[in-house]
Amino acid sequence: MFSRQVKQFLKRSSSTLWPYLQRNYGAPSRQAKVTNDFVSSLKSIVGDKNVSTADAVREQHGHDESHHEIGLPDVVVFAESVQHVSEVSKLCNDNVVSLIPFGSGTGLEGGVNALEGGVCLDVTKMDEIIEVNAEDFDCTVRPGVMRIGLNNYLRDTGLFFPIDPGADASVCGMCATSASGTNAVRYGTMRENVLNLEVVLPDGRVIDTAGKGRRTKKTSAGYNLTNLFVGSEGTLGTITKATVRLYGVPEKTISAVCHFNSVQEAVDTVVQVLQCGIPMAKLEFLDDVAIEAFNKFSKFDMTVAQSLFLEFHGPALGLEDQFNTVKELIDMNNGFGLKTAIEADERNKLWKARHEMVWACCSLIPGSKPYSTDVCVPISHLPDVIVKTKEMIKEANVIGPIVGHVGDGNFHVFFPVDHADTETFKKVYDISHRMALLAMDRNGTCTGEHGIGMGKRDLLIRELGEEGVEAMRQVKKTFDPNGIMNPGKVFC
Amino acid sequence: MFSRQVKQFLKRSSSTLWPYLQRNYGAPSRQAKVTNDFVSSLKSIVGDKNVSTADAVREQHGHDESHHEIGLPDVVVFAESVQHVSEVSKLCNDNVVSLIPFGSGTGLEGGVNALEGGVCLDVTKMDEIIEVNAEDFDCTVRPGVMRIGLNNYLRDTGLFFPIDPGADASVCGMCATSASGTNAVRYGTMRENVLNLEVVLPDGRVIDTAGKGRRTKKTSAGYNLTNLFVGSEGTLGTITKATVRLYGVPEKTISAVCHFNSVQEAVDTVVQVLQCGIPMAKLEFLDDVAIEAFNKFSKFDMTVAQSLFLEFHGPALGLEDQFNTVKELIDMNNGFGLKTAIEADERNKLWKARHEMVWACCSLIPGSKPYSTDVCVPISHLPDVIVKTKEMIKEANVIGPIVGHVGDGNFHVFFPVDHADTETFKKVYDISHRMALLAMDRNGTCTGEHGIGMGKRDLLIRELGEEGVEAMRQVKKTFDPNGIMNPGKVFC
Numbered sequence: 010m011f012s013r014q015v016k017q018f019l020k021r022s023s024s025t026l027w028p029y030l031q032r033n034y035g036a037p038s039r040q041a042k043v044t045n046d047f048v049s050s051l052k053s054i055v056g057d058k059n060v061s062t063a064d065a066v067r068e069q070h071g072h073d074e075s076h077h078e079i080g081l082p083d084v085v086v087f088a089e090s091v092q093h094v095s096e097v098s099k100l101c102n103d104n105v106v107s108l109i110p111f112g113s114g115t116g117l118e119g120g121v122n123a124l125e126g127g128v129c130l131d132v133t134k135m136d137e138i139i140e141v142n143a144e145d146f147d148c149t150v151r152p153g154v155m156r157i158g159l160n161n162y163l164r165d166t167g168l169f170f171p172i173d174p175g176a177d178a179s180v181c182g183m184c185a186t187s188a189s190g191t192n193a194v195r196y197g198t199m200r201e202n203v204l205n206l207e208v209v210l211p212d213g214r215v216i217d218t219a220g221k222g223r224r225t226k227k228t229s230a231g232y233n234l235t236n237l238f239v240g241s242e243g244t245l246g247t248i249t250k251a252t253v254r255l256y257g258v259p260e261k262t263i264s265a266v267c268h269f270n271s272v273q274e275a276v277d278t279v280v281q282v283l284q285c286g287i288p289m290a291k292l293e294f295l296d297d298v299a300i301e302a303f304n305k306f307s308k309f310d311m312t313v314a315q316s317l318f319l320e321f322h323g324p325a326l327g328l329e330d331q332f333n334t335v336k337e338l339i340d341m342n343n344g345f346g347l348k349t350a351i352e353a354d355e356r357n358k359l360w361k362a363r364h365e366m367v368w369a370c371c372s373l374i375p376g377s378k379p380y381s382t383d384v385c386v387p388i389s390h391l392p393d394v395i396v397k398t399k400e401m402i403k404e405a406n407v408i409g410p411i412v413g414h415v416g417d418g419n420f421h422v423f424f425p426v427d428h429a430d431t432e433t434f435k436k437v438y439d440i441s442h443r444m445a446l447l448a449m450d451r452n453g454t455c456t457g458e459h460g461i462g463m464g465k466r467d468l469l470i471r472e473l474g475e476e477g478v479e480a481m482r483q484v485k486k487t488f489d490p491n492g493i494m495n496p497g498k499v500f501c
Numbered sequence: 502m503f504s505r506q507v508k509q510f511l512k513r514s515s516s517t518l519w520p521y522l523q524r525n526y527g528a529p530s531r532q533a534k535v536t537n538d539f540v541s542s543l544k545s546i547v548g549d550k551n552v553s554t555a556d557a558v559r560e561q562h563g564h565d566e567s568h569h570e571i572g573l574p575d576v577v578v579f580a581e582s583v584q585h586v587s588e589v590s591k592l593c594n595d596n597v598v599s600l601i602p603f604g605s606g607t608g609l610e611g612g613v614n615a616l617e618g619g620v621c622l623d624v625t626k627m628d629e630i631i632e633v634n635a636e637d638f639d640c641t642v643r644p645g646v647m648r649i650g651l652n653n654y655l656r657d658t659g660l661f662f663p664i665d666p667g668a669d670a671s672v673c674g675m676c677a678t679s680a681s682g683t684n685a686v687r688y689g690t691m692r693e694n695v696l697n698l699e700v701v702l703p704d705g706r707v708i709d710t711a712g713k714g715r716r717t718k719k720t721s722a723g724y725n726l727t728n729l730f731v732g733s734e735g736t737l738g739t740i741t742k743a744t745v746r747l748y749g750v751p752e753k754t755i756s757a758v759c760h761f762n763s764v765q766e767a768v769d770t771v772v773q774v775l776q777c778g779i780p781m782a783k784l785e786f787l788d789d790v791a792i793e794a795f796n797k798f799s800k801f802d803m804t805v806a807q808s809l810f811l812e813f814h815g816p817a818l819g820l821e822d823q824f825n826t827v828k829e830l831i832d833m834n835n836g837f838g839l840k841t842a843i844e845a846d847e848r849n850k851l852w853k854a855r856h857e858m859v860w861a862c863c864s865l866i867p868g869s870k871p872y873s874t875d876v877c878v879p880i881s882h883l884p885d886v887i888v889k890t891k892e893m894i895k896e897a898n899v900i901g902p903i904v905g906h907v908g909d910g911n912f913h914v915f916f917p918v919d920h921a922d923t924e925t926f927k928k929v930y931d932i933s934h935r936m937a938l939l940a941m942d943r944n945g946t947c948t949g950e951h952g953i954g955m956g957k958r959d960l961l962i963r964e965l966g967e968e969g970v971e972a973m974r975q976v977k978k979t980f981d982p983n984g985i986m987n988p989g990k991v992f993c
Contacts, residue, residue: 144772145879187721198719200728201693216972220946220964225877226909227690228946229679229732231953231961231991232973236692236728240721257778280636286749286816288780324778324826327819334816385717387637417718418637454712454720461723469723472712480708480980481724487979488972499723 041105043083043127051086051128054096059087059134070111070121070129074176074367076380076426077119077463082109082129089134091207091215091249098247099213101128101493108211109495110247112152112182115174117381118462120186120242124497130247133179138162139250147204147224149252152181168255171196174458175364181248187240189458191363194416195290195322196256198458200239207250208238211489215249224252237484242460243495245488259322262290263332264356267339267347268314272296272399274342275315276392279415281338283388287331291320291360292416296399299366299410299423306369307362312346317415318363320356363412370410370423377425380434382441384448385419385457394451395420398444405436419457446471466501533597535575535619543578543620546588551579551626562603562613562621566668566859568872568918569611569955574601574621581626583699583707583741590739591705593620593985600703601987602739604644604674607666609873610954612678612734616989622739625671630654631742639696639716641744644673660747663688666950667856673740679732681950683855686908687782687814688748690950695731699742703981707741716744729976734952735987737980751814754782755824756848759831759839760806764788764891766834767807768884771907773830775880779823783812783852784908788891791858791902791915798861799854804838809907810855812848855904862902862915869917872926874933876940877911877949886943887912890936897928911949938963958993 052060061067062084071081088094101108107127114121123129136153143166150159157177159170172183174190182188184206189198196202204226205219217223218234238245269275279292295303295316304311319335321328332349339347350356362369367379386394395411402409402422413420422444424437445455445468455468470478482500485492544552553559554576563573580586593600599619606613615621628645635658642651649669652661664675666682674680676698681690688694696718697711709715710726730737761767771784787795787808796803811827813820824841831839842848854861859871878886887903894901894914905912914936916929937947937960947960962970974992977984 142879142881144776144881146775147879187725189719193719197693200719200725201689210972214968214972216968217966218969220941220969221966222944223941223946223964224879224944225911225946225949226879227681227685227692227877227911227949229875229948229950229952230946230957230964231732231970232737232976233679233692233725233728233732234969234972234976236725237976240723240725245724257776259778283638284636284749286751324819324822326822327816330816330818383721385719387634387639387716387718389634389636419717419719449712449715452714452716454715454717454722456721457717457719458721460721465722472715472722474709474713476706476708477710477712477726478723480702480706480726483979484724484726484729484976487975 043106047104047106048084050100051084051097054100055086055088055093059089061085070114070131071123073114073116073119073121074379075117075119075464076378076428077122080122080124081126082123083126085129085131087131087134091209094130094132094209094247094249095213095215097128097130098209098211102211102213102491105491105493107496108493110185110243112179112185113155113177115176115178115182116186116462117383117459118464120460120462120498122463124463132181132247132249135249141166142224143168145224146255147252148255149224149250150180151250152179152248154180156180156183163255167258169258170253171256172199172202175367180253181251184239184248184251185241185243186460187458189414189417191291191293191360191414193414194292195288200236202254203235203239203251204254205252206235206238206248208246208248210246211491211494240460242462242498244485244499245494261323261325261328262356263321263328264350264359265319265347266311266316266359267344268312268316269342269344270314272315272395273392274344275317276395276415278317278338278342278344280388282335283416285334285338287335288323289319289416290322291318292414293318293363294411294413294415294420296411298408299370299412302369302373302410303362303366306372307365309362318359366412367423371425373408374425374427377427380424380426380437380441381459382422382444383419383456383459384444384453385417386448386451386453388418390451390453391415391418394447394453397447398422401440401443405440407433407436409440417457418453461499463498466499469499470501535598539596539598540576542592543576543589546592547578547580547585551581553577562606562623563615565606565608565611565613566871567609567611567956568870568920569614572614572616573618574615575618577621577623579623579626583701586622586624586701586739586741587705587707589620589622590701590703594703594705594983597983597985599988600985602677602735604671604677605647605669607668607670607674608678608954609875609951610956612952612954612990614955616955624673624739624741627741633658634716635660637716638747639744640747641716641742642672643742644671644740646672648672648675655747659750661750662745663748664691664694667859672745673743676731676740676743677733677735678952679950681906683783683785683852683906685906686784687780692728692731694746695727695743696746697744698727698730698740700730700738700740702738703983703986732952734954734990736977736991737986753815753817753820754848755813755820756842756851757811757824757839758803758808758851759836760804760808761834761836762806764807764887765884766836767809768887768907770809770830770834770836772880774827775908777826777830779827780815781811781908782814783810784906785810785855786903786905786907786912788903790900791862791904794861794865794902795854795858798864799857801854810851858904859915863917865900866917866919869919872916872918872929872933873951874914874936875911875948875951876936876945877909878940878943878945880910882943882945883907883910886939886945889939890914893932893935897932899925899928901932909949910945953991955990958991961991962993
């Protein structure tokens with residue numbers, strides 16, 4: 010999946026990746042300890058080979074791709090069936106032991122880090138693509154099915170699963186975190202694309218959120234449990250099956266890149282493109298700093314300026330018209346250097362490099378790890394918030410490339426941070442926090458797509474108010490009265 | 502809003518409309534009675550003028566537009582502010598008195614019928630359009646704002662609110678019932694179009710489901726409370742404000758009608774249109790019986806056959822290409838009599854008549870009321886389910902025009918039923934029930950858009966399973982422990 014550069018990067022920085030191993034989290038755990046007897050009980054459910062207390066396995070399962078400190082589970086369990094998940098859940102619940110569902114580990118807010126030890130439940134061995142209903146534009150998968158693997162499997166059907174957060178995440182993990190990414194401006198986020206979920210509740214009950222076997226495009230049958238579990242970050246139950254929407258591979262695709270002298274002009278173009286109702290497939294912003302990293306890491310030679318990366322999907326004929334309309338808008342806003350990529354090879358190279366931006370940014374500081382921010386605002390506030398963010402970055406004298414799904418009003422700063430450099434780390438944390446407050450002040454949210462995880466629990470209270478978070482806590486408590494599911498995430 | 506024919510119809514049939522007044526519902530109420538003291542307390546909150554126990558007012562608020570038996574509230578309260586809603590809710594909760602939020606009363610599953618008496622809370626006096634953010638494609642409204650009124654208000658902005666269930670429902674009521682309708686195939690249902698809700702919980706707490714003032718296109722901040730309340734049918738709280746998405750009025754619109762000799766050919770065309778990725782705005786099926794009613798009621802002279810009503814929205818140039826592709830598919834499936842309507846007057850006439858279909862169907866049997874079914878299946882099962890439904894109708898020897906949003910796999914039979922004719926009523930109930938079972942057997946749902954209300958509570962259990970419904974009951978209980986919110990709806 011990753012390019013040679015990314016692989017090299019990961020190898021190079023592995024020694025400095027997790028310096029905070031086993032750091033104390035302060036408050037003593039409410040959870041019971043994992044005893045030898047408990048581990049034996051786990052083995053009797055899933056078999057000896059599917060239980061590990063080895064340091065390497067625990068470490069591998071104690072973190073995602075974020076800057077957050079590792080949190081080691083006491084034991085890692087590999088489930089091979091829904092029955093396994095159900096029995097392990099019940100065992101944990103009966104013994105009040107923490108349970109953390111684990112998919113691809115590609116999250117960006119420490120969603121899988123075990124803050125109170127306990128059981129990490131790795132569900133990636135359940136990797137069956139159960140069915141593809143090409144005529145109905147849907148498919149049903151188990152939690153070990155990865156996004157890219159699914160799309161490879163679908164190739165001959167003429168369909169694809171469009172949600173693309175960059176990383177090769179598991180589809181069910183993407184449900185758990187309500188992922189989105191570059192294609193959301195056209196195809197929506199996971200929230201709009203999940204038709205049904207099978208979920209194992211903490212007490213071992215198995216439910217189908219929309220009813221067993223249902224896969225209709227719409228339903229009004231009772232509460233929308235599907236969307237309650239989408240984005241619940243493993244705090245309500247374990248997702249063991251997902252039915253998601255698919256889309257026809259577009260007849261024609263045009264990718265394009267153009268540049269601007271100011272953030273305002275770039276974002277004005279985006280607003281106008283949306284106002285014209287052009288159904289853009291991708292509408293991405295990269296600032297000058299990001300383009301520098303992009304060029305360096307992915308061997309491009311792009312003009313270093315505020316830039317838009319665009320993609321059009323559609324039938325061949327109408328697409329040219331769309332492209333020409335957008336071209337006019339770019340010209341109107343003094344955009345320059347418009348270049349298209351129509352051939353698949355060229356397009357793939359461009360978007361692969363775009364998806365590797367997080368590593369490209371880290372390449373700017375040797376030994377650094379990514380610290381990603383993730384605000385989202387109504388698009389009218391976007392230029393202001395991006396400009397103010399750039400000012401904060403400049404003032405703090407840190408490196409902060411900006412990359413964003415601006416069609417949705419969502420953008421990130423991918424700060425490369427060497428964790429040993431506590432001064433910079435503190436500065437970056439400070440900017441990240443101030444960006445969230447700024448976004449909230451502009452009708453926005455502290456997280457457009459990465460979730461709350463362990464990093465934004467205080468911000469959630471600020472964003473929702475105590476009443477809103479209390480309503481969420483009530484939901485949590487009703488499904489997970491013992492608080493075993495992924496403790497310390499979403500809620501303080 | 503309604504044509505002269507509809508008004509005449511409503512006038513004509515008013516005497517027979519609600520023959521089941523005050524019929525006993527069997528199980529004794531768990532709710533406390535509404536005493537004179539309680540009514541005085543209500544008056545002290547909202548003022549004397551906003552409390553009514555008059556028979557006419559109670560009758561008007563005791564039903565929606567469905568075939569379901571009337572359920573009279575003991576008292577009707579008109580709220581003029583969120584404070585009113587909050588205080589009334591708290592009073593009802595403290596006294597364990599039923600509370601039924603009431604918007605436009607245009608539902609089709611008895612959602613507002615007061616099954617255990619109590620307080621009907623009419624929120625239509627709160628009719629402010631709080632803000633329209635044209636640049637961000639969103640607006641925020643109070644619960645008295647109706648769909649058509651909102652679109653009239655938006656006319657000068659170049660934007661519109663596309664969700665169109667036919668009736669002139671309130672936007673917040675559409676949130677409560679998760680409405681959709683003719684445009685859902687392109688623009689989605691309410692589930693995809695609500696950005697934020699202000700909800701008053703039964704105990705009087707006021708929450709903003711996505712946080713106060715937030716109106717981002719996407720968010721991952723905590724649980725998706727917004728979509729928990731969308732479609733909750735007034736059983737969890739009262740919606741007092743909604744922020745919804747708007748869309749640009751398309752540069753060009755083409756409406757078209759064509760006919761087929763078989764249901765299979767009509768639906769095959771629909772499947773192929775969707776497979777080609779044509780972004781249809783409307784994709785409606787009317788069977789031969791429906792066309793007969795349509796012609797008779799709305800003075801059209803359309804070919805009596807299985808028919809598709811289509812609409813294309815988009816930029817002028819590409820739209821012709823889309824239309825031509827669809828035309829080819831219609832030809833391939835032996836469709837005939839394709840006619841277009843491009844001028845606004847002509848289009849409006851066509852769709853107004855389509856929306857009046859429920860009354861057109863009733864015009865087939867004098868003194869009848871509509872009994873609407875509402876199944877939804879994956880589109881590959883649609884021809885089979887429609888054909889089998891037609892067989893059931895024929896076998897039972899009743900009149901049952903079929904009208905459907907087939908682009909979503911959703912269709913209705915609008916049975917015109919004279920409630921005095923108990924034999925026919927029983928037959929129709931039987932077909933409706935069998936249709937639901939048939940749909941469920943084909944990965945479908947018993948309700949695509951009308952909701953569970955009072956009519957499909959047993960079917961919900963069949964569809965979700967006891968475990969699924971129990972999970973929903975848990976959610977209900979956590980927000981409404983006294984069970985005061987719209988009792989007898991959704992759950993048995």
